[in-house]
Amino acid sequence: MLAVAVQQAINGVVFGSLYVLVALGLTLIYGVLVQINFAHADIVTIGAFAAYFFTYTLGGNYVASIGVALLIGAALGWLINASIFAPLRERGSELLPLIATIGVSVLLQNAMLLWFGPIPYSFDSPYSNQVIRLPGGTFITLQNLIIIAVSTVTIALLYGFMRFTFMGKALRAVAQDRETAGLMGINPNAVIMLTFVIASALAGMGGAMLGPILVLTPFAGTSVIVKAFAIVIIGGFGNVEGTVIAGLLVGLIESYTTQFINPGLTDIVVFTLLLAVLALRPTGLIAEKREENV
């Protein structure tokens, strides 16, 4: 029983750290722009497909494919900001950019459907079969170890960037008050673009690592993104530490619900938690930063 609980904790952390990578992008963008990018889901999917084609069609290394997905994600982030968010920023509407990115998402998903077809791709990572035995009868696959290692390093790097570098401080300054940051000589547009590139790079690499776990279809990203929304709200919109904690929490809830209650109920449990958070503590379970939207 204990071994099962520990094993599910490992699985929960694996899923949770991938959710964190995806959700961090959403929360970073929300932090600087107070906008939601719905097409974030499709960057995850495209990242997964990029990794698949890099490893299978081009015969590349799987770990290198994570880097490829990262670059493609970054390029998409640049494109989405330049084509959607930047032109709509002057209009100052709260909902129009969200609706526009829903359009982008529907467009990308169905373009991928035409291109890649509806049949799920079987994306087996070469590391999924290499099992490392742990004490107490539990185990972890090399693939999951890679996921945890890459996510931890990425999150640590991101944290260090935000905390200690000039651009990271500029990013936080823009998140706090765009106008004042502009007066201090920071170019808000450059910072916003940088945020989009970083956020989408995270989503792309998250996709590359989610690819072997998910059922890889053009719609794979959607199931992840709705959970990422839940995580972002549970953690508090724009709150990086909260997002990390909430992401791991959701990963653990999922794996324990699957093991001990019923696999079909995982989404219901997660989203009921989300609605409960919205009802009781809309600024997030963890420390709050913004209040004007609630």
Add this chain to the structure above:
Amino acid sequence: MYSGRRVGYLIAAAVIALLPLIFQDSYWRTNLTVCAITVMLAIGLDFILGYAGQLNLGHCAFYGIGAYASTLLITRLGVPFWIAFACAIALAGAAGMALAMFAVRLRGHYLAIASLAFAVIVHQVLLNWISLTQGPLGIYGIRPPPPIALPGLPVISFANAGNMFYLVAGFALLFYFLLDQILRSPIGEALTAIREDEVSAASFGINCAGWKVFAFGIGSAVAGAAGAFYASLVGTLVPDAFIITESFTILAMVIVGGMATLLGPVCGAILLTVLPELLRGFGDLRLVLYGAALTLVVLFMPGGMAQAARLIRPRLPGVRAKLLHDRAA
């Protein structure tokens, strides 16, 4: 009633009466009925989004609740169709009000995500409550509404695609009329005031929370009616008919047609339902088209077709002459 609008309703009724006579095959008649159902969904969402300004991404859930409620009442409890229909409307409306009551403190993005979460939960419940909904297997053999036998007239059977179209389109027109009446009353002004600025609206003594709940209730009740018609038209129900993408297509219709006009979303719904049917050869391109339309309209013409019509109208020869004449006088 202003006579121009009365003429408008008469024209709409005449078009509805004529359409099945023009399209004799049941394929197109069924498509037209689907059109009427999507019109109901679009005007319901427009009432919530366009007028009350609440971004509701859970419209597909109310649609699904209406469809499953009426079907289960008919197949499980043997309730007559029209009572089940009324229950579907009431239940979907109640669900909308419940969501709104819960989400009344939330605005903008938070409401969008709360309604998205609600839609996911409803879909998962439909999928997993197998003893009630038969889950992904779905419910089959749902009958059309029972025939109506008026004294002195032949029996009207709704197994006939033309009659089914008359029924659904008639209800769509009725709902349009009712929503229009609400929006032309002071209630409509209260709703737009909330959309424009909630704080100022409240300072004028408008009960913002109450009217938001009201808008959600009405809009989702119309979606519930659409769901009941959908089930009896298609004859089968699976949970995947009410996935979140369905909310996005309804949203596309409202935006392409033009938010905050009732006629715009009607045109948007008809255009985005009929156009893909005409482009049948492009089958899978349908949703690509929806996505592109949604994005391009928001970027370049956020008022949708209604805005385009306002821009074109003064340039039409007849209207232009009249405007010039008015200006000269």
